[in-house]
Amino acid sequence: MPEKQMQKNATEYLEPLTFHIIDAPMGSGKSSALIRNIKENRHYKKETDIRFIVFVASVKERDERFLQELDAKPPPCEPYCKSILGLIARGENIVTTQSLYNIFNEETIEAFHQSPYTYIAYFDEIPPLFHGASGGRSQKDGGILTRFGSKDVRLMQQERMILLENGKIHYNPACEYHQRSPERNVFDAIRDLNSRCNLFPYGERDGFFTGIVAFTRRELFACFRECWFCSYLTGDSMLANYCAKNHIDMVYYHIEEGRIVRNPEGAYMETYPEGLERLVILDDRRFNMENSLSKEGYRKLSRSRDGEELKQLQTSLRYAYEFMKERGVRSSSFLFTTFKDYKELLASDGRHYPTLKRFLPCNAKATNEYSHCTGVAYLCNRYFDVNCTNYLSQLAEEEQNPRLRFNNDTFALSELLQFIWRSNLRVKNSEQPVYVYIPDRRMRELLYGFIEKAKMNRRKRCS
Secondary structure (H helix, E strand, O other): OOHHHHHHHHHOOOOOOEEEEEEOOOOOOHHHHHHHHHHOOHHHOOOOOEEEEEEEOOHHHHHHHHHHHOOOEOOOOOOHHHHHHHHHHHOOOEEEEHHHHOOOOHHHHHHHHHOOOEEEEEEEOOOOOEEEOEOOOOEEEOOEEEEEOHHHHHHHHHOOOEEEEOOEEEEOOOOHHHHHOOOOOOOHHHHHHHHHEEEEEEOOEOOEOOEEEEEEOHHHHHOOOEEEEEEOOOOOOHHHHHHHHOOOEEEEEEEEOOEEEEOHHHOOOOOOOOOHHHEEEEOOOOOOEOOOOOHHHHHHHHHOOOOHHHHHHHHHHHHHHHHHHOOOOOHHHEEEEOOHHHHHHHOOOOOOOOOHHHEOOOOOOOOOOOOOOOEEEEOOOOOOOHHHHHHHHHHHHHHOOHHHOOOHHHHHHHHHHHHHOOOHHHOOOOOOOEEEEOOEHHHHHHHHHHHHHHHHHHHHHHO
16 A cells, blocks of 8 residues: 555544644733633542643743642652653642653553543643754764764664654664664664654655654643643644644634633634734844844854954844933843854843843743843744754645645744743733844844734724
């Protein structure tokens, strides 16, 4: 039977799975509504056999918010992936972090299935659904390869460490390489990744595939009675791509007076955050740059012999900060980001612009610690992993399914909005302007486009 036909037949036997998605703007109270929904849910009384598990963005959110309001427990000790098994077996309500979900595997799936209690899962923000496995140079951590170059991928095929079956890659524990070194294997990461993810081949050269893409296993979600997700702009996101690829239905909800309310017919609705009118975008020749501030752009900046382009960025940041200072922004109310690997390029002594103490990773979400900030510098141009997006584009073409095609602009805009709404923009009763410096043209234009759509939407509602 042809490989594509076998894949098609395999999907016919998948159990139905639905994701319940609370899609609402930043600052609309998604986390509060989620906590309220759980507290008021009669299914979670001790005499029932229904339990909940909540995945949050950080330990701080877990300990200082969710565990303060919910009758639940965190995994008590390391290794957390092992200690959570006892909580599941005892039928405890659980609050843990997204990072722990990223290492759930077959043992965790089996624990949920064997438990006499049925769990409902809540994700306060979308967990990573794609995991970088290959592309670029090899990367090691403690002697174990954690990212594979094309030569590593070819070697694994030649040594039969990995096998391709029905369109998926599987780790082969019977291979000679594994038998020679079962205790410590430089390729242990591929075995661990295979236990958590579905692996797919990408690219081809000389009869070998050249890359590996990894998606969170559908089975990790299927072991829950229900899966709920809190996020924003999910209608054209990786979550929608993942659902299309794995034959998962999507039902949408919004927040209304602090409660979770189902959208009409469960369909996706465009919504916009409050506070847009307070946004002041710095936009003239003093501040903007022609060069892209993507990761590749930063690589070029870091290797530039004369350093002129890097000096231009530093000078522009200085002008932007001085502009904000004249309007009341101070070091303590200023926040900036770029890619973590390149933040040292923007290190300062604090005289021209704040030090790295005011740095926050560009993927930061679900934190209110910076809601006093009225000055934000967003110094990056975001793109998703090129191996994943190319794979999805190829798959969309093969299956004639546009829902599989990844939208990098939606991703970049979502990441930008999530970051700048860590600021005072999320404070509903504030009237302070928030100054935002976005030197990269693409990112700035995405924000302008979003603001214009929000204005049009508001005019339609008023007419």
